[in-house]
Structures are given as structure tokens and as C-alpha cells.
Amino acid sequence: MKKFNIFLMLIFIFTTVFTACEDKIIDTTEDKIQTSIKVTHINIPYVYNVTNESDITIEGKGFEQTDSITFIPRGGQGGGTIKLGIKTIEDEKVALENSPYFRDGEYEIRIQRGILDQLLGRTFVNRIFNASIPDREGMTVKGTVHSNGQGVANVIVSDGIEFAVTDQNGVYYLPSAKKHGFVFITVPANYEVSVINTIPQFFKRLAGLASATEIKDFELFPVNNENHVVAFMTDMHLANRNNDLTQFQSFIEDVKNVYEEYKGQNKKFYGITLGDQTWDQYWYSNNFKLENYVDQIKSLEFPIYNVIGNHDYNPYVSANDWLGAAEYRKVLGPTYYSINIGRVHYIILDNMQWLNDGGSQGVVGERNYRDFLDQEQLTWLAKDLSYITDKSTPIVIATHVPLFTNPDQNGNFNNAMENTSELLAAVSEFTNVKVATGHTHINYRNSPAGSNVYEQNIAAVSATWWWTGATSAANHISRDGSPGGYAIWEMTGRNQQWYYKSIGFDKDYQFRSYDLNNIHITSATYTPSATDEFKGKVAGYAGEFATANKNNQVLINVWGYQDNWKVTVKENGNTLPVTRVRKKDPLHIISYEMQRLNANAEPTSSFVTVNSAHLFLATASNATSTLEITVEDEFGNKYTETMVRPKAFTYSMR
Template sequence: MNRKFLYIICSAMITLGMGNHSCSSKDAVSPDITDNAIRITHVNIPIIYNISSNEEMTIKGVGFAQSDIIYFQAASATARDLEASISTIENDGVRIAFPSLITAGKYNIILQRGSASQLIGQTTVNHVFNANIPDKENMTVKGTVFSAGKGVANVIVSDGEVFATTDQNGVYYLPSSKKHGYVFITVPANYEVKTENTVPQFFKNLTGISSQTEIADFELFPANNENHAVAFFADIHLANRNSDLAQFQNGFIKDVKETAAYYQAQNKKFYGLTLGDQSWDQYWYANNFKLTDYLNQLKDLDFPIYNVIGNHDYDPYVGNNDWLAAASYRNLLGPTYYSINIGKVHYVILDNMMYKNADGKAGFIGARDYDNILSDEQLNWLAKDLSYVTDKSTPIVVAMHVPMYTNPSATGAFNNYMKNSPALANVLAAFNNVKVITGHSHINYRITPAGSNIVEHNIGAVSATWWWTGHTGYANNHIGKDGSPGGYAVWEANGINQLTYYKGIGFDKNYQFRSYDLNTVHITADAHAPNANATYKAKVPAIVGEYATANKKNQVLLNIWGYQDNWKISIKENGISLPYTRVSKKDPLHLISYNLKRINVNADPTSSFATINTAHMFLATASSPTSTLEITVEDHFGNKYHETMVRPKIFNTSMK
């Protein structure tokens, strides 16, 4: 294979993010560069430049001029466009001072002479702490984890398959196959890494050249995070439709900034962790809105955000190849499974989907189908990762997109949602404090399997009903299909102690339930879909079910979206406690905020977005239609949430 062809192939494979490939030469030679103004021959640019501060870079080639400008054009998410001048011309090339602000990443190197410019090659810039670590046989990745100029010992390093720990000098060696094309660290407690547009840089991309030992260093920054809070954001679904960007900025961004400031004012470290579906694959190309555009919406946030991949974060133009379909995600947001330590809590991020996308190909979106499953490779990796957590009382928080268990019935019954949920439970069995937090469903529910060490928190969506109810001409509220307000979960940690709650966007943290006076809940087409034609008005009774008939039984319905089996409920009328029953019903506010708004414009509600039965509902009967009720809900942390319910209580889209 000639060196010109080698350069083209290597560059293409690197650009595509392919992890398991090899190139036989350490350097790649570009073709000779010729146009009317530029003639450069014998160009030779290393595939990787390992640089320390104040280093010069050598570009081999003949024909450079002193006035030439060298541009470093970003070719990866971490790179930044910069330019440099030639400092010295030599017989076989030039030397340039590396731009002082150059970041690690992939670059196209472009030479400009006057008004003419020409691509002369591609390289990866890699910042190194110590370039003189000796090689070791069969060790293909090496490096140093350091802080304040000194190595940090006992940091865990992995490539998604094998593990290593740093020695007393912060040095590690990894026998990586480079299958995944990256290496990452488990950020240790009381440290942080730098962020790029909110994304923590705990990972380094590799060239994937199996014959070459690569250096991957990681810098840590001290951070006292034993007392911290993490906000979990499920199903953001940004796509530049339904006025989602305005709702996101004016609602979510404003709200989460306030939440972060609340904790930061208490000297608590604050972090974000998405739960997948940051984007919406169906609109990657139709609306030209992809993961990069999602990240740009976060630019004003001042805290790190770790990420989970969701089924809508894969490239829909890639069919029948989970690995390639996730390449854009990995190149921008990093590995799809990894772990971090924040304070005394061990957080594990997993990818529990196998994306298939049957018939997907360039220019054509496929079926976007997938299996709900954890690969054996991940389960093996997880077992190794947890083996480093020797104290089995350590809180373990597992974050992934697809739920482990299904939405429960009114009796609390549930099934496995993920195909191999028992296998995950088995790997986690040695720990006595395990929380699994998931998204995907756009609803809230909590599952505590009998006799299990696991509690699953399935979290309502930031996008609620995919941004529909707040869209222009709709209900001007933000509500999910189970009646939960669109929002996110907040978990506070102080040592091993954890406190959790669901935070509705635009609401105080104490807003944890909504009450309905069913005497006033009568949903008709005339009242809630007056503009619908006769055909669509006729559909209303089937859509709203029991609410189509006036109910004068003095019943009260509570929707408690964060409910767990160990919560307490008190409903008092004139000081007397009313009995209540857990029921599975549709939330009436969501019915009039989405389903009936669709009927109102002569359109059917999309089945995936329509109101569903939920079992965090509780029904009681009062003795009078006008009595005032005192309602108190107490969570398992002892927090009490109260409403004085004055009846009759109004029922409309702006109610609380």
C-alpha cells in the first residue's frame, strides 16, 4: 500500500470514529500540494502530535514560504479553530510554535498563502503531562493521571473492556485492543475534570492504531464534593419544533439555573446527568438539529453534565449497526458506559439499548427500532467496575435510558421492561443501597421489588409531552402524559445519606401533588374542543372515558407523581380522616391539555403522547361538595407537602 493511499484511508477512518483499525506507519504522508499559488511537496504530518506547553511543531515538506499561515481547522468536538505562523524554515520542512490556546482534538491542517489555501493533512493534537513514560510490552495505551503537577495514585482507567489503576506516580498502562477507540477514567471522589461546553472530559479518543502505543493523560482538579446534588434530566427531545427551544430556554434553563444556584449558595457541588434522548433522531436531518445543536442550548450553564445515550440519540441514517449509529454521540459526549465517583456515591452510566434501525441508510431514516437489553460486554465491564468498590455499603446509582421495570398497576404489580433485568440485578446484588434511575417513558413511577436491594426511579421528562402542551395555541402549561409536571429529579448526597425529589419546571420544590375535585371534572367536546368538527367531537367520550359523564359523588382524586410505597397520605374533612384507595386512572388535566387540544384542531392525539393510566393516583370521598379538605403527603424522608383544598375547586388548564 503506498503512503499516499494510507494517508487517505487513515484520515477517513479517524473521521468516521472507527475504533478498531490499524495503519502501518506512524506518520501519514499527504499527496503533493499544487495549485496556482502553492506548490508543497514531500509533506509528512504525524497522525498524533504529543505536545507539552511551549513546544514547537515540525511539519515536513518542501516549498513553504515564511509568510505562509498554518490554520488548524477543528475536525472533532474538542478541537478549536486556530492559526499559527511559521517560525523557522528548514531544508525539509518548517517549525511553528504551537498556538498557545490549542486544545486536544482532531484537526485539518490548512496552509494559506495570500488568497490561496490548501489542505495539507490531518492530525490529532494530544496534550501530555509526561511524554517520557517508557513503553511496556503488550501495553498499547499509557499515561498519567495528575493534579497540580503531581501524579494521582489509585485512579481507575478503562477502555470499556480492560482496567488498570494508576501507581504512586499516577502512571498507568493498559493492554487495550482499542476496539472502542477511547480510554476513560473513573473520576475519583473529591476531584473533577475540566468541561467543554458542559461535557466533562473524563475520556480521550484514540487513533485506534493497534501497532502504536498511545499516550492518554488526564488532569484532575480538587473539588470537595462529598456534599453534593445531582439533577437528572430525562428525555429533553430538542428538535427545533413545537417552539421547544423557546420553552427549553425560558422554562428549563431558567429553572435549573435557579436550582443550581440554590445548592451552590450552600457550598454544595452541583452536577447534571442526562438520562438519554437529548435529541430526536427523526429530526436530525429534517430539521438539521443534532446533538451538537442540543449542546449549544446548554452553553450558559456553569456546571458539569454527564450523559446517557437514548434510543433517539443514534444516527437514523445508519442501519443495522449499533456501533456506527452511536459514533456521533461518542465523538461528542464520550463513552456510552462508564462510572464516576462523586463524594461517597458511585455512579454508573449504562447503555441498555441495541439499536437496529432496520433499512436505515444514507439519506433514508429506517425503522429506528432497537432491543431493550444490556450487552454481555457491559455486564462483564460492570462486574469489574464494581469489584473496585470494596465497601458494599457504598451507595450505587445506576443511570440508564430504558426502564428496568414496567409502570406498576394499582396493586403495585410490575414486570421486567428490560429483557435482562435479572442479570443486572444479579451483578448489583452484593450492594445494600442501589438506586436505578431511568427515563424513556415520560412518566414518573417508583419500583421496589420485594426482598431486593434495588429501588428504581423512572423519571418524568424535561420535554413532558414532547413540548406539545406548551406549544403555541395549546394549553400554555407543561405536563406529562401521567399528569406530572415536566421536570427533573434532584438527588442530594451528604456522605452516604441521600435525599431525592422530583422538581417540576417553574414550580417550587414542595409542589409534589395535584388534587382534583371530581365534582367539577366533566370533560366535553363543547367545553374543551369547541372548534372541532362533528367527526372529531364524536371521538371525545371514548378518549376521556369516565370523565365524559358528570360525577357528583363528592370524590377527590390526588395525583402524587413521586409516590413510593413508604409514603404517607392524610386527607381530613372537618378534622376527620377520610379513607382513600390507590387507583390507576388517567390524569384529567393532561386529557384537556393535550388530547382535547388535538381534537380541537381536528387531529388525532398521537398514541405515544396520549394520556395513560397511572397508579400514583388516590381516590377519596368527602361528605359534602363544599367542604374544605386538609391534604398532607409525607415522603420517606419526613418532608411534608400540604394543600388546603377549598371546594368546589376549579378545573382548567391553568390549575395546580
């Protein structure tokens, strides 16, 4: 009996241990098996047309009430991940809660259950105003432009090729082949669109099925922008090098202050870049691309319309302008379009053709291009302008590459773009055409004789590609001697005024004077650390300033000068003769070329000082007389300096 009891006890122990082990084995097996969420028969629409009231549904089996569904933006539309709870579950369908945070664009859909997270599929989300617009034969895009719950009539809609106009209900139809992947509106006067990270949402991305009809709606918000201000900002060249991101904050603070000033005057404020927001050469080596540019400017509180520059193309893409600009379109939208702000019609154009010889995946090409406005844009431009019946309407065209070259001291210049004449012909019926351009990193103004067109080429936010501010010169100066900066255009109805705004200076800082008696650029003074080889290059870069000049001359650099400005110099009440000259700015020579030579490095040819014709020469009677300098612009504004001589030549001089 005793043996039997012992036997039973052993059986019990064995059974208990085995059962425990079996449970552990089963648990472990279950852990290994449950690495995926068992949902099947998933069917996700290619496009969700979402109204504010509609649910979002996914066909499928196996969903649980505690599951969480996330929509992760993929198409550059911005915004964060949107997490949706499950509203109802049916046998083969789940309804999700809606969210006000959806933005139009492409999303990745994922399901989360406990610690598990897996992909369900991808889709486009498209918020719509009116889902009941009937289809029309041949019309592949339709929609409503609306404001405050009502359709807005007579709004121009385009896909970059075709055009449409909204009817009295704000409805449009467009026979789009969807080549560009966008549909966009010409924002009407006294309206704005929503803004994401400074980028106005005047465009909608198309899903891309050429044969399918898509709904694309646009919401407008009423404003009074009859009187407005535009900051034209060009050549930022952000690349996370030369301490550029830190230097860039000075610009951000400067333009914020200007914005606040005009905001206090109840004037609407806008930005238009003129290209080269980034620097293609460093897209991959420094991992700094267009989305990083957006990160740097998103704290600004005003809308910024963008222009593509030659450094905003993908340096791995060769011989294909369309693919080269794909990243730009993904982040910033169409490369050409138009907007109305107040009584001014603004047109943004892409006047480059990307070549990039030798570029391939993983290989940065030569990054070469043509200065050329293609026929597709010229055709689009003609259609865009055809909707403006009043030919006295102010037209402002924004492009990266200038139409005309840097003029000589007599105001003579040539065409800079291959087919400038074709663009001039396209706007020939209009009496007031202004063109804002960048690219050169210098200031100059041109207007062909007898022409209706005036071009303002604007110096760079980056000045000399952030070089001079990063050296011991600590002097943010452009190749023509202009301080790094941007242009401010003030619009009062149809009346237009402008000035160049130097970063870190007040708006009245419009020129710099030099006492040439005190300018003598020598290797001993400016390149003391250079080897004999690089000291020997000083005279070549310094030019006329390598020789002492004791002729009592003064040189005045007026960076915003144009032919209808006046430069006056008085000595003891007597007006001195003033001659317009084409020279190099000496401050830039010591701030860039001498800095490079002193480091035993050859100055990069694209960054060296250029001859400019916004300089003026006057000769005083002696070396110590005080001069009264007055510069008057075409609007009657006067900028003055009492030039006490001798005047020192320093990196920090005004």
C-alpha cells in the same frame, strides 16, 4: 532627417506600448498560475504528542516566514480554529509556535499565504504530561493521571473492555485493542476533570492504530464534592419543532436557579441526562442533531454527564448498534462508563440494542430497538464493581430504559428490560443500589420485595414531547399528569435524599388536587372546532371523565409518590379514607387529546394519557367543604394544600 525622427518616435511608442502590454500579459499569467502555495515534501505526523513547552514541527520545503498555519478541529472536541505563526524555518522543516488552546483530538491543518488558503493534511493533537514513559510489550495505551504537577495513584482506567490502575506515580498501561476508540478514567472522589461546553473530559479519543502505542494523559482538579447535588434530566427531545427551543429556555432558567441555590450552599452541582437529548426522526429533516443539543445547554455552568437514549441513534443506520451510536460517541463520548462523586459510585449504561429496520443512507428506518443490556457491558460492569471493596458503597446506575414497568395500584410491576435479572445479579453484593431511568415520560418508583435495588423512573423535561406547551392549553404536562421537570438528588456523604422539580414551580409543589364534581369532559366544552367525526372520539379518550361525577370525590396526583409516603385528607378535622387508584390524569386529557381532536387530528398513541398509580381518591361529606391535604415523603418533608371547594378545573390549575 525629419522622416527618420518620426520613425524613431514610432519605434519608441510601439516599444512602450508593447512593453506595457507585455507586462500586463505577464501579470495576468502570474495571477492565473498563483492559485496554490508552492510547498512540497510535506510530512505531517499522524499524532502530535504536545507538551506545554514543545514546538510543533512540519517537514516540508517552500515555507515563508509570513505564512500562517491553522489547525481546525474536526473530531468533535470543541474549540475554535487555532492560528499559529512560524517560529523558525530550516531547509526541510518549519517550527510553529505552541498554543495553550489546543484540545486533544483530530485537526485539519491549512496554510494561508496572502489571499491563498490550502489544505496541508490532517493529524491528531495529544497533549501529554510525561513524554518519557517507556513502552511495554503488548501495552498499546499508556499515560499519566496527574494533578498539580504530581501523578495520582489508584485511578481506574478503561477502554470499555480492559482495565488498569495507576501506580504511585500516576502511570498506567493498557493492553487495548482500541475497539471503542476511547480510553477513559473513573474520576476519583474529590476530583473533577476539565469541562468543554458542559461535557466533562474524562475520556480521550484514540487515533485508532491498534498496533501503535499511544499516550493518553488525564489531568484532575481537586475539589470537595463529599456533599453534592445531581440533577437527573431526561427526554429533552430537542428537534426544532413545536416551539421546543423557546420552551426549553424555561427549563434552562429553572435549572440555573436551582444550581445557584445550591452553589450558595457551597454544594457541588452536577447533571446527568438519562437519554433522548435529541429526536432521531428530525435529525435530517430539521437538521437538528446532537451537536445542536450541546449548543442549547452550553450556557449551563455545571458538568453534565450524558446517557444515550433510543432517539440519540442515527436513523439512517440499520442493524448495527455500534455504527448507529457513532454520532453520539463523536459528540458526547463513551456510551458506558463510571465516575465517583464524593462517596457515591455512579455508573452510566447503554441498555438498548439499535435495530432500525429499513434504515439506509437518506432513509429513516423504523427506529426500533431492543431493551437489552449486552454481554460486553455486563462483563465490563462486573470488572468495574470489582474495584469497590466496601459493598455498602452507594451505587447509582443511570440508564435510559427502565428496569421495571409502571406499577399498578397495589405496587405490582414486572421487568421492563429483557435481562433486568442479569443486571440485578451483577449488583447483588451491594447493599445500596439506586437506579435512575427515563424513557416513559412519566414518574414512578419501584423496588422489588426484599431487594437492594430501588428504581426511580423520572418524567420528562419535554413533558409530552413539547406538545401541550405549544397548544392553546399552554400547559407543560406529562402523560401521567406530572408537570414537565427533572429530579434533584442531594448527597451528604452517603446519605441520599431526592425530590421531583417541576419546571417553573418551587420545590414544594409535589401534588395537584382535583374536585371531581367539576370535571366533565365533553365535546361541546373541549372540542368546539372539531368535526362530528372527531367530536365522536371525545368520550373514548375522556373515559370516566366523559360522565359527570357528583359524588363529592377528590382526586390527588402525587407525582413523586412511593410506598413509604403518606397521603392524608382531613375534613373539619376528621381524617377521610384515602384509596390509592390507577387512573388517568384529567388535566393531561384536556391538554393533549382534546387539543388534537379539536384540531381534527388523531392523538398520537405514544403521547396519550396513561394510567398511573400515584393517584389517590377520597370522598368528602358534601360539595363545598374545605379539605386539608398533606403529603409526607420518606424524609419527613410535608407538602400541604388547603383545598377550597368547589375547585375550578382549568388548564392553569395547580
